Amino acid sequence: MLSPRFGLGARVTVRRADPPGHLRTPWYIRGQSGEIERLCGAFANPEELAYNRPGLPAQPLYRVRFHQCEIWPDYSGPAQDTVEVEIFQHWLEPAP
Amino acid sequence: MTEIHHLHPHRHPAVPDDDGPLGYYQALEVAVRELLVEKGIFSGDDVRRAIEAMDARTPAQGARIVARAWTNPAYKARLLADGTAAARELGIDTAATRLIAVENTRLLHNLVVCTLCSCYPRMVLGLPPDWYKSRAYRSRAVREPRGVLREFGTVLPEDVEVRVHDSTADMRYLVLPERPDGTEGWSEERLAGLVTRDSMIGVTRCRL
CATH class of the missing domain: 3.90.330.10 (Nitrile hydratase alpha /Thiocyanate hydrolase gamma)
Incomplete structure (x- = not known):
């Protein structure tokens, strides 16, 4: 397993990337910044598993919390509404 | 439609049968499953039991x-x-x-x-x-x-x-x-x- 790079509460940005293949990072969250809610553990990389490769070393998987009003400029709900997404470490960078 | 007509023996099904041609992935699933059964990796009863267990939740x-x-x-x-x-x-x-x-x-x-x-x-x-x-x-x-x-x-x-x-x-x-x-x-x-x-x-x- 790769060692976790981000601690609880760390500000992170999701990479704005579009590699080919099987990806588990939704489009709407790429390029967005949020904070680490928890480390879920380490899991084989689904981008490798999809092609019958072992996906090792296991990638740390985080739950990242985002504010809805930052993701959708016309979000109609109140400012405290959030969305949490599971994101693998190789999709995350420290937020600027 | 009259009462009499309703009592008539019907030659057509009441609900259309869902037996159109298989889609690409449906055919692929059937082919892979039948191959695995043929090779003895698992049996038809194993598949049935897995579906039964899934439906029981x-x-x-x-x-x-x-x-x-x-x-x-x-x-x-x-x-x-x-x-x-x-x-x-x-x-x-x-x-x-x-x-x-x-x-x-x-x-x-x-x-x-x-x-x-x-x-x-x-x-x-x-x-x-x-x-x-x-x-x-x-x-x-x-x-x-x-x-x-x-x-x-x-x-x-x-x-x-x-x-x-x-x-x-x-x-x-x-x-x-x-x-x-x-x-x-x-x-x-x-x-x-x-x-x-x-x-x-x-x-x-x-x-x-």
């Missing part, structure tokens, strides 16, 4: 977890700390995925979706409802959750935080709804009867 499993958490504070703490282990305590195996329980409170309402496909906590809720897999729910739950909740009859005050959980990877989510007022002293079994599938997905609340 129902929201009653999730309801047992919720009712236990409502009546037993120590269990609730364990559930929120490690949903997988807490489910196992009640004899529910979550297989390869892990379970995270998220608690609704006066100021926080949780809603579960899988925007990428239709990941669902099948081990505690059984098969997902058709709407959960629809493109409309999957895209709108994350884009305008309050509008979706309103259509399900759930109107939340402005001071409540709506927190959407997008099941994008290896976690599965179970909403722990708020225990309704007026259920003081109820047994665990009676409480479990109040806990609906939809309240554990988060599109509604538990009510008396």
Whole structure:
């Protein structure tokens, strides 16, 4: 397993990337910044598993919390509404 | 159509038979399954048994977890700390995925979706409802959750935080709804009867 790079509460940005293949990072969250809610553990990389490769070393998987009003400029709900997404470490960078 | 006509023996089926040609992936699934059976990797009875086991899981499993958490504070703490282990305590195996329980409170309402496909906590809720897999729910739950909740009859005050959980990877989510007022002293079994599938997905609340 790769060692976790981000601690609880760390500000992170999701990479704005579009590699080919099987990806588990939704489009709407790429390029967005949020904070680490928890480390879920380490899991084989689904981008490798999809092609019958072992996906090792296991990638740390985080739950990242985002504010809805930052993701959708016309979000109609109140400012405290959030969305949490599971994101693998190789999709995350420290937020600027 | 007259009465007489209705009594006539019908030559046509009442409902059209669903026997059109197989799609590409349906044909692929049949071919791979038949090959695996032929090679002795598993039997037709193994496939049938796996489907039977899948169909036997129902929201009653999730309801047992919720009712236990409502009546037993120590269990609730364990559930929120490690949903997988807490489910196992009640004899529910979550297989390869892990379970995270998220608690609704006066100021926080949780809603579960899988925007990428239709990941669902099948081990505690059984098969997902058709709407959960629809493109409309999957895209709108994350884009305008309050509008979706309103259509399900759930109107939340402005001071409540709506927190959407997008099941994008290896976690599965179970909403722990708020225990309704007026259920003081109820047994665990009676409480479990109040806990609906939809309240554990988060599109509604538990009510008396």
